Amino acid sequence: MAAKDELGRRGERLAEQYLEARGYRLIERNWRCRHGEIDLVMRGGDVIAFVEVKTRTSTAFGHPLEAITPVKLARMRRLAGLWREAHPDERGRIRIDAVAVLAPRDHAPSIDHLVGVF
Amino acid sequence: MGVGRAHSVALLGLDGALVEIEADTARGLPAFVLVGLPDTALGEAKARVRSAIGNTEFDFPAGRVTINLSPASLPKTGAAFDLGIALALLAAEGLVDPASVAGVVHLGELGLDGRMRPSRGVLPMVLAAERAGFDTVLVPAGNADEAALVPGMRVVSVASLRDAAIWHGAELEHLEVEPLLPAPAPDAEPELGDLADVVGNRDAVEAVQVAAAGGHHMFLLGPPGAGKTMIAARLPGILPDLDERAALEVSSIRSLAGIPVGRSLATRPPLEAPHHSASSAAIVGGGSGVIRPGAAARAAHGILFLDEAPEFAPTALDSLRQPLESGVITISRVSATASFPARFQLVLAANPCPCGNAGVRDAECTCTPFARRRYLGRLSGPLLDRVDIQLDVPRVTAAQLRMAAEAPVTTSDAARARVLEARARTAARLAGAPWRLNAHAPGTWLRTDGAPHPGSTASLDRALERGALTMRGYDRVLRIAWTLADLDGVDRPGLEQIGRALYLRKAAT
Numbered sequence: 001m002a003a004k005d006e007l008g009r010r011g012e013r014l015a016e017q018y019l020e021a022r023g024y025r026l027i028e029r030n031w032r033c034r035h036g037e038i039d040l041v042m043r044g045g046d047v048i049a050f051v052e053v054k055t056r057t058s059t060a061f062g063h064p065l066e067a068i069t070p071v072k073l074a075r076m077r078r079l080a081g082l083w084r085e086a087h088p089d090e091r092g093r094i095r096i097d098a099v100a101v102l103a104p105r106d107h108a109p110s111i112d113h114l115v116g117v118f
Numbered sequence: 119m120g121v122g123r124a125h126s127v128a129l130l131g132l133d134g135a136l137v138e139i140e141a142d143t144a145r146g147l148p149a150f151v152l153v154g155l156p157d158t159a160l161g162e163a164k165a166r167v168r169s170a171i172g173n174t175e176f177d178f179p180a181g182r183v184t185i186n187l188s189p190a191s192l193p194k195t196g197a198a199f200d201l202g203i204a205l206a207l208l209a210a211e212g213l214v215d216p217a218s219v220a221g222v223v224h225l226g227e228l229g230l231d232g233r234m235r236p237s238r239g240v241l242p243m244v245l246a247a248e249r250a251g252f253d254t255v256l257v258p259a260g261n262a263d264e265a266a267l268v269p270g271m272r273v274v275s276v277a278s279l280r281d282a283a284i285w286h287g288a289e290l291e292h293l294e295v296e297p298l299l300p301a302p303a304p305d306a307e308p309e310l311g312d313l314a315d316v317v318g319n320r321d322a323v324e325a326v327q328v329a330a331a332g333g334h335h336m337f338l339l340g341p342p343g344a345g346k347t348m349i350a351a352r353l354p355g356i357l358p359d360l361d362e363r364a365a366l367e368v369s370s371i372r373s374l375a376g377i378p379v380g381r382s383l384a385t386r387p388p389l390e391a392p393h394h395s396a397s398s399a400a401i402v403g404g405g406s407g408v409i410r411p412g413a414a415a416r417a418a419h420g421i422l423f424l425d426e427a428p429e430f431a432p433t434a435l436d437s438l439r440q441p442l443e444s445g446v447i448t449i450s451r452v453s454a455t456a457s458f459p460a461r462f463q464l465v466l467a468a469n470p471c472p473c474g475n476a477g478v479r480d481a482e483c484t485c486t487p488f489a490r491r492r493y494l495g496r497l498s499g500p501l502l503d504r505v506d507i508q509l510d511v512p513r514v515t516a517a518q519l520r521m522a523a524e525a526p527v528t529t530s531d532a533a534r535a536r537v538l539e540a541r542a543r544t545a546a547r548l549a550g551a552p553w554r555l556n557a558h559a560p561g562t563w564l565r566t567d568g569a570p571h572p573g574s575t576a577s578l579d580r581a582l583e584r585g586a587l588t589m590r591g592y593d594r595v596l597r598i599a600w601t602l603a604d605l606d607g608v609d610r611p612g613l614e615q616i617g618r619a620l621y622l623r624k625a626a627t
Contacts, residue, residue, distance in 0.1 A: 063180045065148050
């Protein structure tokens, strides 16, 4: 596994723990279909949150959130619809969130959760 | 996180409106939004501000940044809002003192390295800030001299965004940078030549003094080589110095037109001599986004000299009719309406025909009668109607040249002293009246309180009866006569002044 994928996995685990500590329950991790992938699907009350996680070790190439472009958001929106189709039993309002994980090599990671970015 | 406020000025013509810049930084995906009718140059402020803040040891806010320029409906142009936007943003982040930023007006364009670039129109912007009740303004180092011309304004010159942030209480170390300066202003006014250079043309020398003393528009008609251009170019030299208000207006227009302003206000009346290929937009001003002053506005409080007047496009000439009447140029565009001061003195020069030889002794005119008629016909009646002095300038003959060697010459200094004296007399007489120069005297006054000595208008009345003079022409002669009376030091124009005034309109008939 390449180093960047390793980092991405680690970031997703950190994001999942972070959200679970704040009362969210994991429904699915890395859901894929032929249009793309949703990093995390979490439930918080009657809301289903589709979470895009971005991980960086430094801000030398910009903050992780800057990598979430309008194109990527539009795809998330589409994937959320497809996920709902595939899971007719899950009910609730849908919401698209973003989580930035800044994980420097020798420091504790910092996590930033943005609610309803689309 | 929060809202920061700063102030700047949007210009519309010479009038500035205060603009409040609000910056909001909120959580969200990184975005930089600028709203409030920016033009392209202002919209690009986003890129400049982002780089300048980054290069001043600040972190650009990671969240969603919204800049609002209010009032939202007022179109805003140019790059002079950069400094205000950057500081409002830093205030929103709490990196500088928000109260300090909100209390002063910020003007200036930012370079990517955070240095301040000089902008156009800083002088009228500072004037507007002063009128809006602000007493402190931050300007680029390159515009500091210009901004300091506004009396009673505290001008803080900053070379970089870093300097400005430190002034507002940011904890940064001072870093000396080389300030960006505008092209230096010329040290001396261009040499205009002395009236003593004009040889032989006694009438013309007298006519320019009358024009200068009374503020009359002038039309010089004569063959090539008669010295029309030479005479017209000497008119600014014999006009009195500008008063403070006029000087401020002249300097403001120069600032707006991008002409260097220098360290002191312009004290001499400007001379604008556009080429005859000028369009009407070049003459009165225009532009679709930014409305810029044209030659007529740049000539305000001075001389607009149109050499070879019939060669100008008729639309360009006729666009001068409105400013000649009202003293103000109003330019309307989709986005806004701007007005500029335009109380200039018009000097037209023309040849009598395309070949230039019509009416010259010992020379043959090769133009057809039709061509000759059409040539001067290009100067429209309504335009010429507004020109008081219409003078024939003949070629100087050998005999006149010999005589001129013996006759006393009039220097510009002597002429200016005479003009100043006449203007002082005019001012004393018109102390209570709304107009300040004889050229602006209304017709009703000329025929009631301002009527000449009884019985002195006989020649004038005859010309009117003959139809050689219109009623408007009649009034114009009386106005010139008043200026002659002021030059001569008599209380009221008499037979002599009216006779000479008629002579100064002879090219019209």
